[in-house]
Every structure is written in structure tokens, then in C-alpha cells.
Amino acid sequence: MEQQRGYGTFCRAYLRTMDPERAARAAGSQDGFSMLGNRFIQTRLEKMRENASSQIRREDAVRRLAQLAFGQANDAVKLALGGRDTDVDTLDLSAVTEVRVSDKGGVEIKLVDRVRALESLCALLETGGGTDAQALYQALAEGGEEAGWDHE
Structure with a gap:
């Protein structure tokens, strides 16, 4: 057991x-x-x-795409500048796709492709019709608010 x-x-x-x-x-x-x-x-x-x-619902995907498309990269910058002393468990690194450390100590951080995230959002919004589109827009707005952008 x-x-x-x-x-x-x-x-x-x-x-x-x-x-x-x-x-x-x-x-x-x-x-x-x-x-x-x-x-x-x-x-x-x-x-x-x-x-x-x-x-997982369609609105969840839209909300997550909005977070990726409009989210801040502050924690990724903290990681790059803080180096090995940074407690990564406390950072939101959801937009980070790759981290490389060179043999000389340089740090390269790649982030999510925001343009692709926006294109995916547009495609999802275009496929929804009527009240479904309104529900998707609401999910997008909520996701954007969580990410810190103003949709009005």
C-alpha cells in the first residue's frame, strides 16, 4: 500500500x-x-x-494562451540575473521554454513564442460563433487580467 x-x-x-x-x-x-x-x-x-x-475545456486553453501571450517575464529576468543563488521553486517560469548556461557562466533564456500564442488565440476565437465566441472572449479577458494586461 x-x-x-x-x-x-x-x-x-x-x-x-x-x-x-x-x-x-x-x-x-x-x-x-x-x-x-x-x-x-x-x-x-x-x-x-x-x-x-x-x-480541460476550451476556455481553459484560451485563458492559458492569453497568459502566455500577454504574461510578464519578470521571473525569467530574476532567474537570469540571480544565477545559481535564485530559488527557482518560487518563480513563475511558465513562459520559459529553455535555459542554457555557458561554460563561462553566461545564461541564455528562451521564452514562449508570443506571436504563435496570439495566432492560436485568434484561431480559437475565429472558430467560435455566437455565444460560444462570447464565452471565449470572456475567458480571454479573464486570462489577460490574470496576466496583468488591460483588455478595454
Whole structure:
């Protein structure tokens, strides 16, 4: 029973981070890649993915795209300037797609392509009609407010 709880912890951490080693540490294990090979974990991950996909609505996608398109990169700048002393667990790095550190200590941070996020938002808004479009606009407005932009 204790092992199954550890599997649940691993699965939740893995779906949140998509990092098997980090998920293994959260579950108190050593080898995340071996855990991904476990049939019980594979089955549990699949069920958790199915449950999550049935709960995600179109408005959620629009809200998230708005956050990516209009969000601030302040925490990414803190990461770049703070270096190794920065506690990354306290930062919102959802707009960061890649971090590279050179052998001389330089830091390169790549962010989400905001133009692609805007194009995706436009495509979603164009496919909605009538009250559906209004619901999508409302979700977009709420996502933008959370990201700190004014839609009026």
C-alpha cells in the first residue's frame, strides 16, 4: 500500500513537471526513468491523463494562451540575473521554454513564442460563433487580467 502511495505521488509530480527524475525525488525514489517503465505506473498515468483531458475545456486553453501571450517575464529576468543563488521553486517560469548556461557562466533564456500564442488565440476565437465566441472572449479577458494586461 505504501508503494502505491509513492506511485501516486510520482504520477502527480510527473504530470506536473514532466521530469521523471524530479518526480522520483518527490516520491522518495532514485530512478524516475525506471519508474516510468513500471506497468502499474503507466496504467495510472494513462488514467490520470484521461481524467485531466476530460476536465480541460476550451476556455481553459484560451485563458492559458492569453497568459502566455500577454504574461510578464519578470521571473525569467530574476532567474537570469540571480544565477545559481535564485530559488527557482518560487518563480513563475511558465513562459520559459529553455535555459542554457555557458561554460563561462553566461545564461541564455528562451521564452514562449508570443506571436504563435496570439495566432492560436485568434484561431480559437475565429472558430467560435455566437455565444460560444462570447464565452471565449470572456475567458480571454479573464486570462489577460490574470496576466496583468488591460483588455478595454
